[in-house]
Amino acid sequence: AQKVTQAQTEISVVEKEDVTLDCVYETRDTTYYLFWYKQPPSGELVFLIRRNSFDEQNEISGRYSWNFQKSTSSFNFTITASQVVDSAVYFCALRTDKLIFGTGTRLQVFP
Amino acid sequence: EAGVVQSPRYKIIEKKQPVAFWCNPISGHNTLYWYRQNLGQGPELLIRYENEEAVDDSQLPKDRFSAERLKGVDSTLKIQPAELGDSAVYLCASSPRGTPGHEAFFGQGTRLTVV
Numbered sequence A: 001a002q003k004v005t006q007a008q009t010e011i012s013v014v015e016k017e018d019v020t021l022d023c024v025y026e027t028r029d030t031t032y033y034l035f036w037y038k039q040p041p042s043g044e045l046v047f048l049i050r051r052n053s054f055d056e057q058n059e060i061s062g063r064y065s066w067n068f069q070k071s072t073s074s075f076n077f078t079i080t081a082s083q084v085v086d087s088a089v090y091f092c093a094l095r096t097d098k099l100i101f102g103t104g105t106r107l108q109v110f111p
Numbered sequence B: 001e002a003g004v005v006q007s008p009r010y011k012i013i014e015k016k017q018p019v020a021f022w023c024n025p026i027s028g029h030n031t032l033y034w035y036r037q038n039l040g041q042g043p044e045l046l047i048r049y050e051n052e053e054a055v056d057d058s059q060l061p062k063d064r065f066s067a068e069r070l071k072g073v074d075s076t077l078k079i080q081p082a083e084l085g086d087s088a089v090y091l092c093a094s095s096p097r098g099t100p101g102h103e104a105f106f107g108q109g110t111r112l113t114v115v
Helices: none
Strands: A003-005 A010-014 A019-021 A024-026 A033-039 A046-052 A059-061 A064-069 A074-079 A088-095 A099-101 A105-110 B005-007 B010-013 B019-024 B031-037 B044-050 B053-056 B065-068 B075-079 B088-095 B110-114
Touching: A003 A088, A003 A099, A010 A019, A019 A105, A024 A074, A033 A074, A046 A059, A046 A064, A046 A074, A074 A088, A099 B044, B005 B088, B010 B019, B019 B088, B019 B110, B031 B075, B044 B065, B044 B075, B075 B088
Parallel strands: A010 A105, B010 B110
Antiparallel strands: A003 A024, A019 A074, A033 A046, A033 A088, A059 A064, A064 A074, A088 A099, A088 A105, B005 B019, B019 B075, B031 B044, B031 B088, B044 B053, B065 B075, B088 B110
16 A cells, blocks of 8 residues: 655745755665655646655755665655745655645645 | 646536536647546546556546547546535646656646535
8 A cells, every 4th residue: 555644734934944844765676766846825736746666865956955865765855954845735646657645745834 | 848738627516517628638648637636635546548448447436537648639527416525626746658667747637616
């Protein structure tokens, strides 16, 4: 069975704070892909990053960074120096034959 | 390049009435998905198409939901009759190929309210 768990329902931070969103996944497949999506108030899911199961290299893109650890089945997302525009719901997703999502973490960044 | 287009953006209907949602995927994308997103939840897959073939409809409530993708391009999702519990956002997404590595691109969704 496949499952994605985002234990943090909601996180509130003040601008410029660093924040980490947790994601834990379950799958028996050896080949799979992990994704993070952002859903702003407008509702459209915006793709942020993709990782395949054979590539455990961490990635940094501007203020965003991702930590993939197969040993703990985790794919965590860190925003450095958060900004108000980062306020949104963030979804972690897992794909083998189908793409399934976690329940999301609502991030609120206050000025 | 135009993104995934969905219409209508909002729909309010009375229970037991039929409703249809339309999706135009990104040009050239063979794979099309319909998801349902309940308030405070993540999207849940309803059906996945590869071209015009529905390859995964195991989560589609077939007693009242139907979908089609004629000619492997546009798609329509229908509910008949609608129930109160169908109130949700219905998201359409597409990706270039059916291989897992390609990310899905989402439309803005149709927010359905059944009263």
